[in-house]
Amino acid sequence: MLMLNYSSFIIKKLSFGTVATVSLVGLVACQEMPQATKLRTAYIASEGLFQQEVVNIALEKLGYELEVKQLEPPTLHLALGNGDLDFSCAHWEKLYQEFFEKSGGDEKLERVGVIVNNTLQGYQIDKKTADKYKITNIEQLKDPKIAGLFDSDGDGKADLTGCNPGWGCESVIEHHLDVYGLRDTVEHNQGSYNALIADTISRYRQGEPILYYTWTPFWLGSVLKQTKDVIWLEVPFTDLPKGQEEWTKKDTSIEGKNLGFAVDKIRTVARKEFLETSPDAKRLFELVEIPIEDINAQNQLLQEGEDSTVDIRRHAEEWVEKNQELFDNWLEEASKLTS
Incomplete structure:
Protein backbone atom coordinates (compact mmCIF):
# COMPACT_ATOMS: atom_id res chain seq x y z
CA MET A 1 0.00 0.00 0.00
CA LEU A 2 1.47 3.32 -1.06
CA MET A 3 1.29 6.01 1.62
CA LEU A 4 3.43 8.91 0.35
CA ASN A 5 3.57 11.97 2.61
CA TYR A 6 4.38 14.72 0.17
CA SER A 7 4.52 17.49 2.76
CA SER A 8 7.38 15.87 4.63
CA PHE A 9 9.23 14.46 1.65
CA ILE A 10 12.72 16.00 1.37
CA ILE A 11 14.95 15.99 -1.67
CA LYS A 12 18.65 16.22 -0.99
CA LYS A 13 20.95 17.28 -3.78
CA LEU A 14 24.73 17.13 -3.67
CA SER A 15 26.37 19.90 -5.72
CA PHE A 16 30.03 21.04 -5.65
CA GLY A 17 30.51 19.55 -2.20
CA THR A 18 27.56 21.44 -0.77
CA VAL A 19 24.45 19.64 0.43
CA ALA A 20 21.34 21.60 -0.50
CA THR A 21 18.14 20.48 1.15
CA VAL A 22 15.02 21.47 -0.71
CA SER A 23 11.51 20.91 0.59
CA LEU A 24 9.13 19.43 -1.94
CA VAL A 25 6.67 22.12 -0.89
CA GLY A 26 9.06 24.63 -2.39
CA LEU A 27 9.23 22.67 -5.61
CA VAL A 28 5.47 22.59 -5.88
CA ALA A 29 5.43 26.39 -5.87
CA CYS A 30 7.54 26.35 -9.04
CA GLN A 31 6.13 23.24 -10.66
CA GLU A 32 2.61 21.87 -10.61
CA MET A 33 2.53 18.28 -9.28
CA PRO A 34 -0.93 16.74 -9.15
CA GLN A 35 -1.91 15.08 -5.88
CA ALA A 36 -2.71 11.39 -6.27
CA THR A 37 -6.30 10.44 -5.53
CA LYS A 38 -6.53 8.14 -2.52
CA LEU A 39 -8.92 5.20 -2.78
CA ARG A 40 -10.22 3.21 0.18
CA THR A 41 -10.67 -0.51 -0.34
CA ALA A 42 -11.02 -3.69 1.71
CA TYR A 43 -10.67 -7.44 1.42
CA ILE A 44 -12.23 -10.20 3.52
CA ALA A 45 -9.67 -12.98 3.90
CA SER A 46 -6.04 -13.51 2.94
CA GLU A 47 -7.17 -16.01 0.29
CA GLY A 48 -8.85 -13.14 -1.57
CA LEU A 49 -6.16 -10.51 -1.16
CA PHE A 50 -4.19 -11.69 -4.21
CA GLN A 51 -6.72 -10.55 -6.80
CA GLN A 52 -7.29 -7.35 -4.82
CA GLU A 53 -3.55 -6.60 -5.00
CA VAL A 54 -3.45 -7.21 -8.76
CA VAL A 55 -6.13 -4.55 -9.12
CA ASN A 56 -4.34 -2.28 -6.63
CA ILE A 57 -1.14 -2.45 -8.69
CA ALA A 58 -3.07 -1.44 -11.80
CA LEU A 59 -4.75 1.44 -9.99
CA GLU A 60 -1.38 2.67 -8.74
CA LYS A 61 -0.13 2.67 -12.33
CA LEU A 62 -3.13 4.86 -13.17
CA GLY A 63 -2.04 7.34 -10.50
CA TYR A 64 -4.15 6.35 -7.51
CA GLU A 65 -3.04 5.69 -3.93
CA LEU A 66 -4.64 2.82 -1.99
CA GLU A 67 -5.66 2.52 1.63
CA VAL A 68 -6.41 -1.16 2.31
CA LYS A 69 -8.33 -2.68 5.22
CA GLN A 70 -9.49 -6.17 6.15
CA LEU A 71 -13.19 -6.37 7.05
CA GLU A 72 -15.90 -8.99 7.51
CA PRO A 73 -18.43 -9.22 4.64
CA PRO A 74 -21.35 -7.39 6.32
CA THR A 75 -19.08 -4.59 7.58
CA LEU A 76 -17.39 -4.24 4.21
CA HIS A 77 -20.65 -3.79 2.34
CA LEU A 78 -22.06 -1.38 4.91
CA ALA A 79 -18.86 0.68 4.68
CA LEU A 80 -19.36 0.93 0.93
CA GLY A 81 -22.97 1.99 1.37
CA ASN A 82 -22.02 4.59 3.98
CA GLY A 83 -19.26 6.05 1.81
CA ASP A 84 -16.42 4.84 4.04
CA LEU A 85 -14.98 2.65 1.26
CA ASP A 86 -14.76 3.24 -2.48
CA PHE A 87 -14.60 -0.32 -3.84
CA SER A 88 -13.74 -3.94 -3.10
CA CYS A 89 -12.75 -6.90 -5.27
CA ALA A 90 -14.19 -9.41 -2.79
CA HIS A 91 -17.87 -9.39 -3.77
CA TRP A 92 -19.48 -12.78 -4.41
CA GLU A 93 -22.50 -11.74 -6.47
CA LYS A 94 -25.08 -14.25 -5.25
CA LEU A 95 -23.69 -15.13 -1.83
CA TYR A 96 -23.54 -11.48 -0.78
CA GLN A 97 -26.83 -10.41 -2.35
CA GLU A 98 -28.43 -9.66 1.02
CA PHE A 99 -25.40 -7.64 2.17
CA PHE A 100 -25.56 -5.73 -1.12
CA GLU A 101 -29.24 -4.89 -0.71
CA LYS A 102 -28.88 -3.87 2.95
CA SER A 103 -26.04 -1.50 2.03
CA GLY A 104 -28.05 0.53 -0.47
CA GLY A 105 -28.33 -1.87 -3.38
CA ASP A 106 -28.41 -0.51 -6.91
CA GLU A 107 -29.18 2.99 -5.67
CA LYS A 108 -25.77 3.42 -4.01
CA LEU A 109 -23.61 0.58 -5.31
CA GLU A 110 -22.67 -1.00 -8.61
CA ARG A 111 -21.16 -4.38 -9.43
CA VAL A 112 -18.57 -4.17 -12.20
CA GLY A 113 -16.79 -6.83 -14.24
CA VAL A 114 -16.14 -10.48 -13.35
CA ILE A 115 -12.78 -11.23 -11.76
CA VAL A 116 -13.43 -14.97 -11.31
CA ASN A 117 -16.28 -16.96 -12.86
CA ASN A 118 -17.92 -20.23 -11.78
CA LYS A 265 -18.78 -15.14 -9.57
CA ILE A 266 -16.39 -12.80 -7.79
CA ARG A 267 -16.89 -9.19 -8.88
CA THR A 268 -15.78 -5.70 -7.98
CA VAL A 269 -18.40 -3.72 -6.07
CA ALA A 270 -18.05 0.05 -5.80
CA ARG A 271 -19.81 3.24 -4.82
CA LYS A 272 -21.72 4.66 -7.77
CA GLU A 273 -20.48 8.18 -7.02
CA PHE A 274 -16.87 6.98 -7.17
CA LEU A 275 -17.40 5.21 -10.50
CA GLU A 276 -19.06 8.28 -12.00
CA THR A 277 -16.04 10.44 -11.22
CA SER A 278 -13.41 7.78 -12.02
CA PRO A 279 -14.20 6.30 -15.45
CA ASP A 280 -10.65 4.96 -15.80
CA ALA A 281 -11.00 2.91 -12.62
CA LYS A 282 -14.41 1.65 -13.72
CA ARG A 283 -13.01 0.56 -17.07
CA LEU A 284 -10.19 -1.27 -15.29
CA PHE A 285 -12.70 -3.12 -13.10
CA GLU A 286 -14.59 -4.16 -16.24
CA LEU A 287 -11.44 -5.63 -17.79
CA VAL A 288 -9.73 -7.48 -14.93
CA GLU A 289 -10.21 -11.24 -15.04
CA ILE A 290 -7.87 -13.73 -13.37
CA PRO A 291 -7.92 -17.47 -14.17
CA ILE A 292 -9.17 -19.54 -11.25
CA GLU A 293 -6.16 -21.86 -11.74
CA ASP A 294 -3.81 -18.95 -11.04
CA ILE A 295 -5.65 -18.07 -7.84
CA ASN A 296 -5.58 -21.70 -6.69
CA ALA A 297 -1.83 -21.82 -7.33
CA GLN A 298 -1.28 -18.61 -5.36
CA ASN A 299 -3.49 -19.87 -2.53
CA GLN A 300 -1.28 -22.96 -2.32
CA LEU A 301 1.65 -20.66 -1.53
CA LEU A 302 -0.35 -19.33 1.42
CA GLN A 303 -0.77 -22.86 2.73
CA GLU A 304 2.99 -23.38 2.39
CA GLY A 305 3.69 -20.41 4.66
CA GLU A 306 3.93 -17.47 2.26
CA ASP A 307 0.90 -15.86 3.86
CA SER A 308 1.91 -12.37 5.00
CA THR A 309 0.54 -9.28 3.27
CA VAL A 310 4.07 -8.65 1.97
CA ASP A 311 4.17 -12.17 0.49
CA ILE A 312 0.78 -11.72 -1.15
CA ARG A 313 1.78 -8.38 -2.64
CA ARG A 314 4.87 -10.06 -4.10
CA HIS A 315 2.71 -12.86 -5.53
CA ALA A 316 0.57 -10.23 -7.25
CA GLU A 317 3.62 -8.43 -8.64
CA GLU A 318 5.00 -11.73 -9.97
CA TRP A 319 1.65 -12.50 -11.61
CA VAL A 320 1.68 -9.08 -13.29
CA GLU A 321 5.21 -9.73 -14.62
CA LYS A 322 4.15 -13.09 -16.05
CA ASN A 323 1.07 -11.53 -17.63
CA GLN A 324 2.61 -8.18 -18.57
CA GLU A 325 1.06 -7.89 -22.02
CA LEU A 326 -2.45 -8.51 -20.68
CA PHE A 327 -1.85 -6.14 -17.76
CA ASP A 328 -0.56 -3.41 -20.08
CA ASN A 329 -3.63 -3.81 -22.27
CA TRP A 330 -5.85 -3.20 -19.22
CA LEU A 331 -3.93 -0.03 -18.44
CA GLU A 332 -4.01 1.18 -22.03
CA GLU A 333 -7.78 0.75 -22.23
CA ALA A 334 -8.40 2.32 -18.83
CA SER A 335 -6.06 5.25 -19.51
CA LYS A 336 -8.20 6.30 -22.47
CA LEU A 337 -10.84 7.35 -19.95
CA THR A 338 -8.59 9.24 -17.54
CA SER A 339 -10.62 12.11 -16.17
Whole structure:
Protein backbone atom coordinates (compact mmCIF):
# COMPACT_ATOMS: atom_id res chain seq x y z
CA MET A 1 0.00 0.00 0.00
CA LEU A 2 1.47 3.32 -1.06
CA MET A 3 1.29 6.01 1.62
CA LEU A 4 3.43 8.91 0.35
CA ASN A 5 3.57 11.97 2.61
CA TYR A 6 4.38 14.72 0.17
CA SER A 7 4.52 17.49 2.76
CA SER A 8 7.38 15.87 4.63
CA PHE A 9 9.23 14.46 1.65
CA ILE A 10 12.72 16.00 1.37
CA ILE A 11 14.95 15.99 -1.67
CA LYS A 12 18.65 16.22 -0.99
CA LYS A 13 20.95 17.28 -3.78
CA LEU A 14 24.73 17.13 -3.67
CA SER A 15 26.37 19.90 -5.72
CA PHE A 16 30.03 21.04 -5.65
CA GLY A 17 30.51 19.55 -2.20
CA THR A 18 27.56 21.44 -0.77
CA VAL A 19 24.45 19.64 0.43
CA ALA A 20 21.34 21.60 -0.50
CA THR A 21 18.14 20.48 1.15
CA VAL A 22 15.02 21.47 -0.71
CA SER A 23 11.51 20.91 0.59
CA LEU A 24 9.13 19.43 -1.94
CA VAL A 25 6.67 22.12 -0.89
CA GLY A 26 9.06 24.63 -2.39
CA LEU A 27 9.23 22.67 -5.61
CA VAL A 28 5.47 22.59 -5.88
CA ALA A 29 5.43 26.39 -5.87
CA CYS A 30 7.54 26.35 -9.04
CA GLN A 31 6.13 23.24 -10.66
CA GLU A 32 2.61 21.87 -10.61
CA MET A 33 2.53 18.28 -9.28
CA PRO A 34 -0.93 16.74 -9.15
CA GLN A 35 -1.91 15.08 -5.88
CA ALA A 36 -2.71 11.39 -6.27
CA THR A 37 -6.30 10.44 -5.53
CA LYS A 38 -6.53 8.14 -2.52
CA LEU A 39 -8.92 5.20 -2.78
CA ARG A 40 -10.22 3.21 0.18
CA THR A 41 -10.67 -0.51 -0.34
CA ALA A 42 -11.02 -3.69 1.71
CA TYR A 43 -10.67 -7.44 1.42
CA ILE A 44 -12.23 -10.20 3.52
CA ALA A 45 -9.67 -12.98 3.90
CA SER A 46 -6.04 -13.51 2.94
CA GLU A 47 -7.17 -16.01 0.29
CA GLY A 48 -8.85 -13.14 -1.57
CA LEU A 49 -6.16 -10.51 -1.16
CA PHE A 50 -4.19 -11.69 -4.21
CA GLN A 51 -6.72 -10.55 -6.80
CA GLN A 52 -7.29 -7.35 -4.82
CA GLU A 53 -3.55 -6.60 -5.00
CA VAL A 54 -3.45 -7.21 -8.76
CA VAL A 55 -6.13 -4.55 -9.12
CA ASN A 56 -4.34 -2.28 -6.63
CA ILE A 57 -1.14 -2.45 -8.69
CA ALA A 58 -3.07 -1.44 -11.80
CA LEU A 59 -4.75 1.44 -9.99
CA GLU A 60 -1.38 2.67 -8.74
CA LYS A 61 -0.13 2.67 -12.33
CA LEU A 62 -3.13 4.86 -13.17
CA GLY A 63 -2.04 7.34 -10.50
CA TYR A 64 -4.15 6.35 -7.51
CA GLU A 65 -3.04 5.69 -3.93
CA LEU A 66 -4.64 2.82 -1.99
CA GLU A 67 -5.66 2.52 1.63
CA VAL A 68 -6.41 -1.16 2.31
CA LYS A 69 -8.33 -2.68 5.22
CA GLN A 70 -9.49 -6.17 6.15
CA LEU A 71 -13.19 -6.37 7.05
CA GLU A 72 -15.90 -8.99 7.51
CA PRO A 73 -18.43 -9.22 4.64
CA PRO A 74 -21.35 -7.39 6.32
CA THR A 75 -19.08 -4.59 7.58
CA LEU A 76 -17.39 -4.24 4.21
CA HIS A 77 -20.65 -3.79 2.34
CA LEU A 78 -22.06 -1.38 4.91
CA ALA A 79 -18.86 0.68 4.68
CA LEU A 80 -19.36 0.93 0.93
CA GLY A 81 -22.97 1.99 1.37
CA ASN A 82 -22.02 4.59 3.98
CA GLY A 83 -19.26 6.05 1.81
CA ASP A 84 -16.42 4.84 4.04
CA LEU A 85 -14.98 2.65 1.26
CA ASP A 86 -14.76 3.24 -2.48
CA PHE A 87 -14.60 -0.32 -3.84
CA SER A 88 -13.74 -3.94 -3.10
CA CYS A 89 -12.75 -6.90 -5.27
CA ALA A 90 -14.19 -9.41 -2.79
CA HIS A 91 -17.87 -9.39 -3.77
CA TRP A 92 -19.48 -12.78 -4.41
CA GLU A 93 -22.50 -11.74 -6.47
CA LYS A 94 -25.08 -14.25 -5.25
CA LEU A 95 -23.69 -15.13 -1.83
CA TYR A 96 -23.54 -11.48 -0.78
CA GLN A 97 -26.83 -10.41 -2.35
CA GLU A 98 -28.43 -9.66 1.02
CA PHE A 99 -25.40 -7.64 2.17
CA PHE A 100 -25.56 -5.73 -1.12
CA GLU A 101 -29.24 -4.89 -0.71
CA LYS A 102 -28.88 -3.87 2.95
CA SER A 103 -26.04 -1.50 2.03
CA GLY A 104 -28.05 0.53 -0.47
CA GLY A 105 -28.33 -1.87 -3.38
CA ASP A 106 -28.41 -0.51 -6.91
CA GLU A 107 -29.18 2.99 -5.67
CA LYS A 108 -25.77 3.42 -4.01
CA LEU A 109 -23.61 0.58 -5.31
CA GLU A 110 -22.67 -1.00 -8.61
CA ARG A 111 -21.16 -4.38 -9.43
CA VAL A 112 -18.57 -4.17 -12.20
CA GLY A 113 -16.79 -6.83 -14.24
CA VAL A 114 -16.14 -10.48 -13.35
CA ILE A 115 -12.78 -11.23 -11.76
CA VAL A 116 -13.43 -14.97 -11.31
CA ASN A 117 -16.28 -16.96 -12.86
CA ASN A 118 -17.92 -20.23 -11.78
CA THR A 119 -16.84 -20.16 -8.14
CA LEU A 120 -18.22 -23.05 -6.09
CA GLN A 121 -19.25 -23.74 -2.49
CA GLY A 122 -20.52 -26.85 -0.84
CA TYR A 123 -19.94 -29.81 1.45
CA GLN A 124 -17.26 -32.45 1.02
CA ILE A 125 -16.41 -35.74 2.71
CA ASP A 126 -13.48 -38.09 2.34
CA LYS A 127 -13.81 -40.46 -0.61
CA LYS A 128 -12.91 -43.56 1.43
CA THR A 129 -15.94 -43.14 3.70
CA ALA A 130 -18.15 -42.07 0.80
CA ASP A 131 -17.32 -45.21 -1.16
CA LYS A 132 -17.57 -47.60 1.78
CA TYR A 133 -20.99 -46.38 2.95
CA LYS A 134 -22.27 -45.17 -0.45
CA ILE A 135 -22.74 -41.59 0.78
CA THR A 136 -23.53 -39.12 -2.00
CA ASN A 137 -26.07 -36.72 -0.46
CA ILE A 138 -25.95 -34.65 2.71
CA GLU A 139 -29.51 -35.76 3.49
CA GLN A 140 -28.10 -39.19 4.36
CA LEU A 141 -26.67 -37.60 7.52
CA LYS A 142 -30.19 -37.61 8.96
CA ASP A 143 -29.41 -41.24 9.77
CA PRO A 144 -27.67 -41.21 13.19
CA LYS A 145 -25.51 -44.17 12.14
CA ILE A 146 -24.19 -42.31 9.09
CA ALA A 147 -23.79 -39.06 11.03
CA GLY A 148 -21.91 -40.91 13.76
CA LEU A 149 -19.17 -41.79 11.29
CA PHE A 150 -18.14 -38.12 11.31
CA ASP A 151 -18.38 -37.63 15.08
CA SER A 152 -14.96 -36.47 16.25
CA ASP A 153 -15.86 -35.23 19.76
CA GLY A 154 -18.03 -38.09 21.01
CA ASP A 155 -21.38 -36.27 21.22
CA GLY A 156 -23.03 -38.55 18.69
CA LYS A 157 -23.36 -35.86 16.02
CA ALA A 158 -21.44 -35.43 12.79
CA ASP A 159 -18.88 -32.65 13.12
CA LEU A 160 -19.15 -30.28 10.17
CA THR A 161 -16.18 -27.96 9.78
CA GLY A 162 -18.16 -24.86 8.92
CA CYS A 163 -18.10 -21.19 8.18
CA ASN A 164 -16.68 -18.18 10.01
CA PRO A 165 -19.34 -16.25 11.96
CA GLY A 166 -20.49 -13.30 9.87
CA TRP A 167 -19.58 -14.77 6.50
CA GLY A 168 -22.30 -15.24 3.89
CA CYS A 169 -21.92 -19.02 3.99
CA GLU A 170 -22.91 -19.07 7.67
CA SER A 171 -26.56 -18.28 6.96
CA VAL A 172 -26.70 -20.84 4.16
CA ILE A 173 -25.31 -23.66 6.31
CA GLU A 174 -27.59 -22.80 9.21
CA HIS A 175 -30.55 -22.74 6.83
CA HIS A 176 -29.57 -26.09 5.34
CA LEU A 177 -29.39 -27.73 8.75
CA ASP A 178 -33.03 -26.75 9.25
CA VAL A 179 -34.56 -27.46 5.84
CA TYR A 180 -32.73 -30.78 5.37
CA GLY A 181 -33.65 -31.97 8.88
CA LEU A 182 -30.06 -32.21 10.12
CA ARG A 183 -30.23 -30.30 13.41
CA ASP A 184 -30.38 -33.43 15.54
CA THR A 185 -27.50 -35.21 13.82
CA VAL A 186 -25.04 -32.56 12.59
CA GLU A 187 -23.02 -30.03 14.60
CA HIS A 188 -21.89 -26.87 12.77
CA ASN A 189 -18.41 -26.17 14.15
CA GLN A 190 -17.50 -22.49 13.76
CA GLY A 191 -14.54 -20.29 14.57
CA SER A 192 -11.40 -19.52 12.61
CA TYR A 193 -11.90 -21.54 9.44
CA ASN A 194 -8.17 -21.94 8.79
CA ALA A 195 -7.62 -23.36 12.28
CA LEU A 196 -10.61 -25.68 12.00
CA ILE A 197 -9.64 -26.93 8.55
CA ALA A 198 -6.07 -27.59 9.72
CA ASP A 199 -7.51 -29.95 12.34
CA THR A 200 -9.76 -31.50 9.67
CA ILE A 201 -6.78 -32.19 7.42
CA SER A 202 -4.89 -33.68 10.36
CA ARG A 203 -7.78 -36.05 11.11
CA TYR A 204 -7.95 -37.05 7.44
CA ARG A 205 -4.25 -37.91 7.44
CA GLN A 206 -4.84 -40.10 10.48
CA GLY A 207 -7.43 -42.03 8.50
CA GLU A 208 -10.53 -40.54 10.15
CA PRO A 209 -13.70 -39.60 8.23
CA ILE A 210 -14.12 -35.87 7.61
CA LEU A 211 -17.03 -33.58 6.74
CA TYR A 212 -16.48 -29.92 5.90
CA TYR A 213 -17.69 -26.85 4.03
CA THR A 214 -15.38 -25.46 1.36
CA TRP A 215 -15.26 -23.25 -1.71
CA THR A 216 -13.25 -22.52 -4.85
CA PRO A 217 -10.91 -20.86 -5.53
CA PHE A 218 -9.16 -21.97 -2.35
CA TRP A 219 -5.88 -23.72 -1.52
CA LEU A 220 -7.63 -26.64 0.16
CA GLY A 221 -8.45 -28.11 -3.24
CA SER A 222 -4.76 -28.75 -3.89
CA VAL A 223 -4.36 -30.55 -0.53
CA LEU A 224 -7.56 -32.60 -0.53
CA LYS A 225 -8.07 -33.33 -4.20
CA GLN A 226 -11.53 -33.76 -5.66
CA THR A 227 -12.36 -37.39 -6.73
CA LYS A 228 -9.01 -38.64 -5.37
CA ASP A 229 -9.23 -37.68 -1.69
CA VAL A 230 -12.71 -36.20 -1.31
CA ILE A 231 -16.07 -35.84 -3.07
CA TRP A 232 -18.74 -33.16 -3.20
CA LEU A 233 -21.97 -34.05 -1.44
CA GLU A 234 -25.18 -33.23 -3.25
CA VAL A 235 -28.25 -31.77 -1.55
CA PRO A 236 -31.78 -33.21 -1.84
CA PHE A 237 -33.20 -29.96 -3.24
CA THR A 238 -32.31 -26.28 -3.56
CA ASP A 239 -33.45 -24.15 -0.62
CA LEU A 240 -31.59 -20.97 0.32
CA PRO A 241 -32.04 -18.31 3.03
CA LYS A 242 -33.49 -14.82 2.77
CA GLY A 243 -31.88 -12.80 0.03
CA GLN A 244 -31.10 -15.88 -2.06
CA GLU A 245 -34.58 -17.38 -2.43
CA GLU A 246 -34.70 -16.70 -6.16
CA TRP A 247 -31.93 -19.17 -6.99
CA THR A 248 -33.13 -22.53 -8.30
CA LYS A 249 -31.63 -25.97 -8.87
CA LYS A 250 -30.27 -24.68 -12.17
CA ASP A 251 -28.30 -22.01 -10.28
CA THR A 252 -26.89 -24.40 -7.65
CA SER A 253 -25.89 -27.25 -9.97
CA ILE A 254 -22.73 -27.87 -11.94
CA GLU A 255 -21.86 -30.90 -14.07
CA GLY A 256 -25.14 -32.53 -13.02
CA LYS A 257 -24.52 -32.17 -9.27
CA ASN A 258 -26.66 -29.97 -7.04
CA LEU A 259 -24.24 -28.56 -4.45
CA GLY A 260 -26.88 -26.49 -2.65
CA PHE A 261 -25.00 -23.19 -3.03
CA ALA A 262 -25.40 -20.95 -6.07
CA VAL A 263 -22.58 -21.25 -8.59
CA ASP A 264 -21.18 -17.76 -8.27
CA LYS A 265 -18.78 -15.14 -9.57
CA ILE A 266 -16.39 -12.80 -7.79
CA ARG A 267 -16.89 -9.19 -8.88
CA THR A 268 -15.78 -5.70 -7.98
CA VAL A 269 -18.40 -3.72 -6.07
CA ALA A 270 -18.05 0.05 -5.80
CA ARG A 271 -19.81 3.24 -4.82
CA LYS A 272 -21.72 4.66 -7.77
CA GLU A 273 -20.48 8.18 -7.02
CA PHE A 274 -16.87 6.98 -7.17
CA LEU A 275 -17.40 5.21 -10.50
CA GLU A 276 -19.06 8.28 -12.00
CA THR A 277 -16.04 10.44 -11.22
CA SER A 278 -13.41 7.78 -12.02
CA PRO A 279 -14.20 6.30 -15.45
CA ASP A 280 -10.65 4.96 -15.80
CA ALA A 281 -11.00 2.91 -12.62
CA LYS A 282 -14.41 1.65 -13.72
CA ARG A 283 -13.01 0.56 -17.07
CA LEU A 284 -10.19 -1.27 -15.29
CA PHE A 285 -12.70 -3.12 -13.10
CA GLU A 286 -14.59 -4.16 -16.24
CA LEU A 287 -11.44 -5.63 -17.79
CA VAL A 288 -9.73 -7.48 -14.93
CA GLU A 289 -10.21 -11.24 -15.04
CA ILE A 290 -7.87 -13.73 -13.37
CA PRO A 291 -7.92 -17.47 -14.17
CA ILE A 292 -9.17 -19.54 -11.25
CA GLU A 293 -6.16 -21.86 -11.74
CA ASP A 294 -3.81 -18.95 -11.04
CA ILE A 295 -5.65 -18.07 -7.84
CA ASN A 296 -5.58 -21.70 -6.69
CA ALA A 297 -1.83 -21.82 -7.33
CA GLN A 298 -1.28 -18.61 -5.36
CA ASN A 299 -3.49 -19.87 -2.53
CA GLN A 300 -1.28 -22.96 -2.32
CA LEU A 301 1.65 -20.66 -1.53
CA LEU A 302 -0.35 -19.33 1.42
CA GLN A 303 -0.77 -22.86 2.73
CA GLU A 304 2.99 -23.38 2.39
CA GLY A 305 3.69 -20.41 4.66
CA GLU A 306 3.93 -17.47 2.26
CA ASP A 307 0.90 -15.86 3.86
CA SER A 308 1.91 -12.37 5.00
CA THR A 309 0.54 -9.28 3.27
CA VAL A 310 4.07 -8.65 1.97
CA ASP A 311 4.17 -12.17 0.49
CA ILE A 312 0.78 -11.72 -1.15
CA ARG A 313 1.78 -8.38 -2.64
CA ARG A 314 4.87 -10.06 -4.10
CA HIS A 315 2.71 -12.86 -5.53
CA ALA A 316 0.57 -10.23 -7.25
CA GLU A 317 3.62 -8.43 -8.64
CA GLU A 318 5.00 -11.73 -9.97
CA TRP A 319 1.65 -12.50 -11.61
CA VAL A 320 1.68 -9.08 -13.29
CA GLU A 321 5.21 -9.73 -14.62
CA LYS A 322 4.15 -13.09 -16.05
CA ASN A 323 1.07 -11.53 -17.63
CA GLN A 324 2.61 -8.18 -18.57
CA GLU A 325 1.06 -7.89 -22.02
CA LEU A 326 -2.45 -8.51 -20.68
CA PHE A 327 -1.85 -6.14 -17.76
CA ASP A 328 -0.56 -3.41 -20.08
CA ASN A 329 -3.63 -3.81 -22.27
CA TRP A 330 -5.85 -3.20 -19.22
CA LEU A 331 -3.93 -0.03 -18.44
CA GLU A 332 -4.01 1.18 -22.03
CA GLU A 333 -7.78 0.75 -22.23
CA ALA A 334 -8.40 2.32 -18.83
CA SER A 335 -6.06 5.25 -19.51
CA LYS A 336 -8.20 6.30 -22.47
CA LEU A 337 -10.84 7.35 -19.95
CA THR A 338 -8.59 9.24 -17.54
CA SER A 339 -10.62 12.11 -16.17
